Amino acid sequence: MFVSEALGLSRHAGRKLEEKNILRRAFIPHPFFSDVIEALRFDRKFGEIEEGSLVAKTVNGVRVVRGFPKIRRALTLKPTIRKHFEKEVAVEEKMNGYNVRIARFGKNLYAMTRRGYICPYTTEKARELVNPDFFKDHPNLVLCCEAVGEESPFVPKSLYGIERLDFFVFDIREERTNTPLSIEEKIRLCEEYGLKYAPLLGVFDVRTAHEEVREIIERLGREGREGVVMKDPEMRLEPLKYTTSETNAGDLRYAFRYFNDYGKDFMFSRIVREGFQSFEFNESEEEFRERCLRLGMAILEPMVRSIREVAEGGKVVERVRLRFREFEVMNLFLEHMRSTGVDFEVADIRKDGGEIVIWIERIMRSTTDKIRNHLEGNPW
Amino acid sequence: MFVSEALGLSRHAGRKLEEKNILRRAFIPHPFFSDVIEALRFDRKFGEIEEGSLVAKTVNGVRVVRGFPKIRRALTLKPTIRKHFEKEVAVEEKMNGYNVRIARFGKNLYAMTRRGYICPYTTEKARELVNPDFFKDHPNLVLCCEAVGEESPFVPKSLYGIERLDFFVFDIREERTNTPLSIEEKIRLCEEYGLKYAPLLGVFDVRTAHEEVREIIERLGREGREGVVMKDPEMRLEPLKYTTSETNAGDLRYAFRYFNDYGKDFMFSRIVREGFQSFEFNESEEEFRERCLRLGMAILEPMVRSIREVAEGGKVVERVRLRFREFEVMNLFLEHMRSTGVDFEVADIRKDGGEIVIWIERIMRSTTDKIRNHLEGNPW
Incomplete structure (x- = not known):
């Protein structure tokens, strides 16, 4: 072979x-x-x-x-950076x-x-x-x-x-x-x-990097960006990632919208990250309440939205917009999606100049069915 | 045999x-x-x-x-009560x-x-x-x-x-x-x-029971009580349970204190209940924010507490106080706990009149180890 x-x-x-x-x-x-x-x-x-x-x-x-190798995650900054890296750590934005x-x-x-x-x-x-x-x-x-x-x-x-x-x-x-x-x-x-690349946000001494990274993370969080990847400048050590609280919440928002289609591990790991970050960032009472509210809303809002949509007779779907130059490539992509087991419908399709713009709705069957089941009065 | x-x-x-x-x-x-x-x-x-x-x-x-048969859970009241019961439903407190x-x-x-x-x-x-x-x-x-x-x-x-x-x-x-x-x-x-029994809170017509149960649930929630079991008065149909938001939060508080010793299913199911209750109770903006904050705090507070305890050199333990008449029975119970795989230490033991009062600390090994691991700088 x-x-x-x-x-x-x-x-x-x-x-x-x-x-x-x-x-x-x-x-x-x-x-x-x-x-x-x-x-x-x-x-x-x-x-x-x-x-x-x-x-x-x-x-x-x-x-x-x-x-592409799996990048492991730091749950704490100070001890993990010091233990893992030598001398310097390069910090790039994780897009x-x-x-x-x-x-x-x-x-x-x-x-x-x-x-x-x-x-x-x-x-x-x-x-x-x-x-x-x-x-x-x-x-x-x-x-x-x-x-x-x-x-x-x-x-x-x-x-x-x-x-x-x-x-x-x-x-x-x-x-x-x-x-x-x-x-x-x-x-x-x-x-x-002339290739675009993920921004390098700095190269720091490992002894102080955790402070720099924390500031970067707080700024990225405010801007709604995901987080950082920390790397050995020579790339001889495994990189590590670390994300903002806002991204953890955003991931949960996504996962709980489709709560029965997503793995419990996905949700659990993002919740645990919040615990470690909250501990290490040693936040004020007020900041802590904000984090709790953000977490609670990230969980409940999307779930209630999905339940409401099914209660109103709809399905839980994820809608995406894509653009193709070639009609043939579009069909090939749809076939590719189908063959990888994605359940979707084409919601709309239009010409835009020489291009084709298509809206696809990915149907979250398991979440929809589970919600419908309980709304019809079946116990868990 | x-x-x-x-x-x-x-x-x-x-x-x-x-x-x-x-x-x-x-x-x-x-x-x-x-x-x-x-x-x-x-x-x-x-x-x-x-x-x-x-x-x-x-x-x-x-x-x-x-x-004792597993009691299934209603995720919605109105449709589930109507679908499941005939004519009347008896509502008892679930202690x-x-x-x-x-x-x-x-x-x-x-x-x-x-x-x-x-x-x-x-x-x-x-x-x-x-x-x-x-x-x-x-x-x-x-x-x-x-x-x-x-x-x-x-x-x-x-x-x-x-x-x-x-x-x-x-x-x-x-x-x-x-x-x-x-x-x-x-x-x-x-x-x-002269046997004590779980309070019967009422027997209701199935057409209006969901309203009565909702009022009961809100009252029990305010009192910190768990919820209800709904039963066919003749017990010919399977009972169903339904819990308050405060209990869901309390369960999560417990589970996240020992987050690595508890199953993800336990957490996930309690979170999903909150989504259905929030939807069905059609709450105000203010009530919804309160529910979100309660949920977020129930998750993060105990987790941060456990991380802090390990950071300060301790272990995550659950402490219980028990009382025995006979010393021999106490030893038998400790042997029983050990044989069922519970990892514990005796923290204190005292005489109280003719009785023995003992404090046992159940050691949450997996949670303690996981926290220590990340605090020592190991990535996930």
Whole structure:
């Protein structure tokens, strides 16, 4: 099998990989993906190969693009920064969008989502927005980007002032080994090729970084932004993330709107973060009450809204707006969504200049059914 | 095996029961339990035999005491009451304690906890407080009680003004079939034998009951009481429970104090209840904010308290005060707790008249370890 060969697996490991049924189809064959002959993604971790890794047979041979590693989270700043980093820590803004890896196969760019799918929508945007010269000079590098903006199929946000979708590089990695470039080198290359990147907010001494980060977090919170990723400037240590209270609340707001479709772990972990932050920030009575009210509202408001919508005869849906250049790519994207198990309806579709704008409603079936069930008088 | 025989199981069912390893030891043999030769409890449901059912070989033969059935919960009042009940619904106060079944084996009373353990502490209290004449006249009936008060090993509460522990009958059931008496009959027997029982708050027409229950719930909430159980007066339909917002918050307060020792389902379900109640009670802006603040504080306050205690070098513990007449029974109870996997330390022990008062600290190991881990700078 080409995957085992590409990864240099032993026969034993190759058999295990098959037995465990870890490899899944990563794309829907289509002329839009003409450079890719076959592509498989890792649906789970396998040894040191991350979930979301992709192995593709392309027109120029087999390519391995490693999955983006999970970034662990600091629950406390002071002890965690001191324990984890050496001398200095670089603090970058963590933008709120979805994780995308962009690579070139054959003549075109390809964009992979976190789980290793080649996404038609994201690929079309990447080909439109990302300078391909970067890959001419650096064919073995992958751009790890946050895809943010209003026209996002997964995390639509208007807070960055991006009405459509854009990409912000946060890591540049060697595709086969996942080795990241240093922060300096990453920024140098982004500047050279005109690539946007997640803002570097400062490089701090580990002894005082927790104070700086706290100030940054409070400012980002007020601006509705997500948080930070703390990195070793040389990228030899694992990065760590830390988010604002407002983002924790925002995540909960989202999760409780669709409360039966989301994992309890998702909610629980965000609540626990608030506890640790509240403790470490040693806040005043007034600030603490505000945090409690924010948390309570983030939980109840969206839930009551969803219940009300079902009570009025509706369904709980998440509505997103997307834009395509090519009608064919739109259809390919819809097929892709369907094949990944997303339950949706097309709510509206319009021409805007030469482009197609489409509104999709993702139906939250489990939440809708659970609400309807209790509104009809069935006990839990 | 005496269990299969007592339940009249087929050979096939008997084998299945053994294979599934459902039966567990229900007590620690001791002279205090002199009427019981052997006793097994159902650790899970088996066919229609409830979890917590007990089969005991006693000095007067084999006895089967069925487990207390799980009471489902109404998430909405109006539609659920109308759908579920016929004509009338009896509303009783749901008291906040632990569920106990009391039966007589041989010459003495025995108290079983929800999971089917014969509990030394609860048994000592039952022998002290419950009129045994009831069982002379009704040997096949079981008293299903809420054990409430400050001196409770499981749910210590001072709100009922009970400084020690007391029993409130809420159901009387036939031990082998689990058939409950009607509410009228139950109250008649309680009055006859001087047994305390959970207050009956009214019997209402199903068409208007939701309004009455809402008023009751709001009043109970203000008084810090738990909620209600709604029953068919004849007990031919399954009862349903419904709790106050204050109790949901109180449960969350408890769960988040020990956040890593408690199941996420426990927290999640209590949060969802708040959403449905807020929707149905159609509250004012002001009431809604109060509910949100109550929810947020119920989550964050206890969590921050636990983090602070560990930061100051302590452990997260739950402290309970208990009282025993017999030193031997106290030791038996401590052995019982240890054998059920509870991790605790004796914090203090004193004489009070002829009795022994003991303070036990149950150690919440998982919560303590998780907090310590993050305070030491380890990421999640």
